[in-house]
Structure formats: C-alpha cells, structure tokens
Amino acid sequence: MTSSNSFKAENFVIKKEDVAQFLKGLSDYTIYAPVQEEDTVLFKVIQNPDKIALHITNTVKSPKFVVLPQTETMLKVTKGKENSIKIDEPVLDEKNILFGIRPCDARGIAILDKVFSGDYKDPYYVKRRANTIMIGLACTDPHRNCFCTSVGGAPDSTDGLDMLWTDIGDLYFVTVLTKKGMKLVKETVIFSKATSENTRVMNKVHKTAHEKITEKLNADALPKKLENLFEDKYWDEVSMKCLGCGSCTYLCPTCYCFDINDIEYRDKVKRVRTWDSCQFSSYTIHTSGHNPRPNKENRMRNRVYHKYKYHHDNYNELGCVGCGRCITYCPVDMNLKATIKELAEK
Amino acid sequence: MENNPYKPEIAVIEKIREETTGPRAIKTFTVSFQDEKVKKSFTYKSGQTAMLSVFGKGECMICITSTPTKKGFLEFSVMLQGKVTSALHALKVGDTIGVRGPYGNDFPLDKWKGKNLLFIGGGIGQAPLRSVYLNALDNRKDYGDITLIYGARTLSDLAYKEEMFELEKRDDVNVFLCLDWKFGKDGIIDEEAEEGWVTINRKEPAKTKPRKGTSRFTGFVPEVVTAVKPSPENAIAVSCGPPIMIKYAVANLKTLGFKDDQIYTTLEMRMKCGIGKCGRCNIGSIYVCKDGPVFSMSQLEKIPKEY
Ligand SMILES: Cc1cc2nc3c(=O)[nH]c(=O)nc-3n(C[C@H](O)[C@H](O)[C@H](O)COP(=O)(O)OP(=O)(O)OC[C@H]3O[C@@H](n4cnc5c(N)ncnc54)[C@H](O)[C@@H]3O)c2cc1C
Ligand code: SF4
Numbered sequence A: 001m002t003s004s005n006s007f008k009a010e011n012f013v014i015k016k017e018d019v020a021q022f023l024k025g026l027s028d029y030t031i032y033a034p035v036q037e038e039d040t041v042l043f044k045v046i047q048n049p050d051k052i053a054l055h056i057t058n059t060v061k062s063p064k065f066v067v068l069p070q071t072e073t074m075l076k077v078t079k080g081k082e083n084s085i086k087i088d089e090p091v092l093d094e095k096n097i098l099f100g101i102r103p104c105d106a107r108g109i110a111i112l113d114k115v116f117s118g119d120y121k122d123p124y125y126v127k128r129r130a131n132t133i134m135i136g137l138a139c140t141d142p143h144r145n146c147f148c149t150s151v152g153g154a155p156d157s158t159d160g161l162d163m164l165w166t167d168i169g170d171l172y173f174v175t176v177l178t179k180k181g182m183k184l185v186k187e188t189v190i191f192s193k194a195t196s197e198n199t200r201v202m203n204k205v206h207k208t209a210h211e212k213i214t215e216k217l218n219a220d221a222l223p224k225k226l227e228n229l230f231e232d233k234y235w236d237e238v239s240m241k242c243l244g245c246g247s248c249t250y251l252c253p254t255c256y257c258f259d260i261n262d263i264e265y266r267d268k269v270k271r272v273r274t275w276d277s278c279q280f281s282s283y284t285i286h287t288s289g290h291n292p293r294p295n296k297e298n299r300m301r302n303r304v305y306h307k308y309k310y311h312h313d314n315y316n317e318l319g320c321v322g323c324g325r326c327i328t329y330c331p332v333d334m335n336l337k338a339t340i341k342e343l344a345e346k
Numbered sequence B: 001m002e003n004n005p006y007k008p009e010i011a012v013i014e015k016i017r018e019e020t021t022g023p024r025a026i027k028t029f030t031v032s033f034q035d036e037k038v039k040k041s042f043t044y045k046s047g048q049t050a051m052l053s054v055f056g057k058g059e060c061m062i063c064i065t066s067t068p069t070k071k072g073f074l075e076f077s078v079m080l081q082g083k084v085t086s087a088l089h090a091l092k093v094g095d096t097i098g099v100r101g102p103y104g105n106d107f108p109l110d111k112w113k114g115k116n117l118l119f120i121g122g123g124i125g126q127a128p129l130r131s132v133y134l135n136a137l138d139n140r141k142d143y144g145d146i147t148l149i150y151g152a153r154t155l156s157d158l159a160y161k162e163e164m165f166e167l168e169k170r171d172d173v174n175v176f177l178c179l180d181w182k183f184g185k186d187g188i189i190d191e192e193a194e195e196g197w198v199t200i201n202r203k204e205p206a207k208t209k210p211r212k213g214t215s216r217f218t219g220f221v222p223e224v225v226t227a228v229k230p231s232p233e234n235a236i237a238v239s240c241g242p243p244i245m246i247k248y249a250v251a252n253l254k255t256l257g258f259k260d261d262q263i264y265t266t267l268e269m270r271m272k273c274g275i276g277k278c279g280r281c282n283i284g285s286i287y288v289c290k291d292g293p294v295f296s297m298s299q300l301e302k303i304p305k306e307y
C-alpha cells in the first residue's frame, strides 16, 4: 500500500496561484486540508481552497482520522421477527485526498498500513486507505518539538506519500511518487516539467530545513536499552505528573488503539468503533476489577515501550515519527524527547 | 465487504445447561450456525476462542469448550460477569447470537502424542481444558495416561458434573474431583455433598492417600496435585483456573520435578478485536488474542509480568 516500488519518480512545478484551480478540478474527491479556525489549525473537508492554511508547521490533530475515523459504524444490525438478524456493512467508496499532509504524518499512516494489514486485514482501514491519495508538503520551518530526523524521518520524507510538494517561492516543486499521484497530474495542464534550476532550489530548501533540526536523539538505542528497563524506578518518577488524560495518544499520528461498542435503539443496533487510549485504566481492566496495568506508571511505560520497543520487535521500525504533538499539547509538559534522552543514557 | 473479520456469523442456541447457580453462575450454550455453509467450513482447534455477540449489548471473548472431534455444533461455557455475559445468561433456546473466530493459538495436541497428560482445572478454568481432554479421549490410543484434577468451592460450584461423574466410571482416565470446603465442620455445610470424599491432610498433603484411579477430595487443588503425585516422566501438565490456584499448582508441579516446558496454561486479558489490532491485550510485544491464549511456563518466563 505504500508507494509502489516500480514507479519512477517524476518532477513538476505548479504556480502557487494555480493551486486553487487544481484542487477545484478534483471534484470527484473529498479534499481534506489544514484549515484555520480561530487559533487552531485542523484538517477539515474543504469546499473553498482559499481557506487552506499551509503556513503552520502542523495541525493540532493528526490527519489519521481520514483513514481511521475517531468514530465509525462498523455494522448496522436489524433484529427482525423470530430471532432473524440482518447485518449490514457500510459502503466505503468515498475517494479522499489528503492535501498538505506533513511528511511525519504520512509516515505515521505508512506505519498504520502495516498494522492494519498482516495476518488479518482490517477491511475498513484497507478500503479507506486504498481510496486516499496523499499529497505531502515538505517542512521548511520545523517546530521546536519536531524530531523526525532522530526516528528515521525527515522534513522531506516521502514515505507513504503519492506526491511531495515543496515551497520554492512562487512555485511548488512537485515530486510525483506513485501512479495514483501521476493520475492527478496527468488530468490537468496546470503542471509543467521541473527545470534543473527548480530542482536546485528545491534541494536547497530541503537542506535548509534539515539544518534547522539541530538536535539528534539517540532513539535507535532504545529498542535494545528497554530490554532491561521494565522494572526501573524511572517510570515511577517520570509519570508522577501525568494526568492520564490521553491527549498524547489521541493526537499522535501512530496511535491506533480502539474500542468497539454497541449502541441500541429499539430493534436497531449500531456496532461502533472509537479511538481508545492505553493511558486510561479502563483500557485494560477486567470485569473482576483486576487490572494488569493499574497505575499511570504502568500505562506510561506501556506507551513508551510500545513506540520504542514492542512496535520495533514486531515491525523492525520505531512506532514514533517524531511529530512532537505529545510534547506540545501535553497539559503538564511531559516531554518524550527528554524521556528518550534519559533512557538512551541509562 | 469481503472477508470482514469483524462481522459475526449468526448462530442459534440449541441447548442451555445450567452448570452452576449463584452470582457467578455458569451456563453452557450449545450453538450451531444458521448458514449451512458456515456450519461446514467453521473449523477450530482445542484451546481456541471465539467472540460472541449479543447484538445491542456487545461482544465478549469465550473459549470453545467443545471438542473439534464432534462436528456440527459449538459449546461455550459462560460465567455471569458483566454486560454481555449477563445478556447471554438471559437468552433462551432458539435465540440467536453472533459468533466470530476462531481466534488464537491452540494446545499442541499433535506434539503431545505418546505423552501422559495431566489437566488441572479450577472453576471456569475447566472450560478451555475440557476441549483438550475430550479431544484426547476421542483419540485415546494416541496418548498415555490421562489424568484430570478438577476443583470447585463446593459441589454445587462444580461444572460439567454429570459428565465428570461419567468420566469417573471410565478406567482409561483418572479423575480427581476436589472441593475447597469440608462439609459438616468449619460451619460450612455443602448440602449436596455425599459421603466418600477424602479429606486432604492440610499439614502434609503428600501423606494423603488417594485411591488409585479415581478419588474425591476435600482440599485445595494444589494440595490435591501434591497428594496425587503425578510423575513428570514423559508428561505434560495443563493448568487453567484462578491465578492463585495456577500459582500454587505450578509450584507443586515443579516440586514434583515438572520443568517449565512441560507446564501449560492460558492467559486472559481484556479483549475487543480478537485479531491483534485494537491493542489492549498486549503483554510486551505479543497480543494474547492472536499469539495466545495458550502459553508454556517457559514462554511466560520471557514476557513481562504484566497480566
Ligand atoms: C481468551 C479468553 C477466553 C475466555 N474464556 C472464557 C470462557 O470460556 N468463559 C467465560 O465465562 N469467560 C471467559 N473469558 C472472560 C470473558 O471474556 C469476560 O468475562 C467477559 O468479556 C466479560 O464481559 P461482560 O460484558 O460480561 O463484562 P463487562 O465488564 O460488562 O465487559 C465489558 C467488556 O470488557 C471486556 N472484558 C471484561 N473483563 C474481561 C476479561 N476478564 N477478559 C476479557 N475481556 C474482558 C470485554 O471486552 C467486554 O466486552 C475469557 C477471556 C479471554 C480473554
Ligand atoms: S498528554 Fe500528558 S498528561 Fe495527558 S496522558 Fe499524555 S503524558 Fe499524561
């Protein structure tokens, strides 16, 4: 599902003033892009391309909800006469474009792709993902909490993307990475072939962005380090001020845990999937009251272990893309970057 | 949607047996799939589980307690707990439920061919064991001695009672039933209990003299293990039940010389998806729903003690 290997990337440019026209031409698609409302920027369905806000490094919520909605109806069940039961599944043929997704968030979706395929395919995710085209926007002005380059990413990473756009002044430099991406470019005459001068400017923009992320954490040491730190006192200390609010996991582009519940109204039932969080005690508690992760130190340890060891054990890559959201939006300033540093030094 | 693992198949309840009563009552449901094609194609192995739905109330994970050697139906023993299990207990013969699965790994019965099998169960923990020993008994010649030690608090808390009493009569299986409470004394009287239950020597359980073959005891399951003195030679022990019972039963097995890779159990974690996606049943990097629920003690040594 990630960019097909057989495709040879091609480079184009588009004039900034033509972007609105390009997007208006994509009327078969539902387009999600960053939109500013008061002082927050969030991915929303856009009708009017002029509303798109690309000036902010990243949105508060990650756009993972386009492929894994915060709430979705999985099944509709109708109870009929004589115990008859009819189960309907949703039709998921809406075609989506994620416009302006940042490289870290696209890598987050590339991580989810592996989780939701495998032994058991999750047909809801797989269907939505197959119907989603991701147009990425390279970062030129990384936020102070960004650390993508420490976890295998980059401000110009192409993982998971169908196109990567880079702001090179009056133009966007457009690298087309997949057939899905090429189809959009071919449909219009708005794009022109990139010149070698365009490429030179693009490379310079990428290089400058890389240089702005000065800090390099030794995150790669963690999968091994954590083998022996499960019982460490560190978890008690570092989790002390955590409120267990779950904001970190809801905003994270790679967190995917969910709950399934039934909602009943007369003879109609909806089986609904909603995001859940390993930071809640209800996540693991048994009916008997026994809880394998009863305290916040157990739960915070699980979050860090999942991203930096368990996911690595299972997929041979870290489960964090370094977007920094869990740091920026934690109400009590928990700092994953500091945690990584401290653990790497243990 | 093709191959939707979240979509249950509809099954009809054909029989309900009340195993035990009270606030933690156990009922065994015999169900069969409405769709003939599904009825034929649904295969499972002993130790695997299924997600049961009561539409409108939700789902819960229950192990398949019937044996795959008997075809055409599935049996589930459900203990009354919360929302979904209560809804299941309220159902009648003829009602429909949803079933999806089977999930998880199984007990490696193929690998155990030629070995002596010892089953140690307590309370609802007998449910996963039942599928395995009924399976082994249906392939009797493939295994050496088969021994069942099964305990409950009182005689009325003993599930599969009639079946157990029938097994007691067979001479190709050793059955040791045990009740926690001594009747008549300690102020606790089990009305239903009959004469003939041997009281365990609490100070030195090993000195209790069981009859060869089949005996009935009053005493805790781990003590009965010590009294029965199963030999670790060419043997596999499987223990399922309350954590405290497993803990002491395993300790006593080890004293008898059983090694970690000869002892198996099942783990329980809260579950929602059953297929390794929703995240909550992880212990370290494994997901109990798909990588478990069956583990040997040597496998458990390698994962964090977070269950
Ligand atoms: C692998 C496995 C096999 C099991 N086999 C059996 C069996 O054969 N017979 C039996 O009676 N019980 C079995 N259980 C336990 C059974 O799943 C729970 O008792 C049941 O989910 C409680 O659901 P509830 O809706 O009645 O309770 P509620 O508390 O209302 O449950 C709400 C939700 O919590 C979850 N949950 C709560 N407690 C548990 C728990 N202990 N284990 C797993 N999920 C839980 C479920 O997702 C449930 O839908 C098994 C559990 C597991 C994990
Ligand atoms: S956002 Fe901060 S306070 Fe809330 S659960 Fe995460 S670490 Fe704890």
Ligand code: SF4
Pocket: A248, A251, A252, A253, A254, A255, A307, A319, A320, A321, A322, A323, A324, A325, A326, A327, A336
């Ligand atoms: S753990 Fe934090 S930094 Fe890493 S991807 Fe999630 S929100 Fe971003």
Ligand code: FES
Pocket: B270, B271, B272, B273, B274, B275, B276, B277, B278, B279, B280, B281, B282, B287, B288, B289, B290
């Ligand atoms: S029950 Fe969902 S991951 Fe195991």
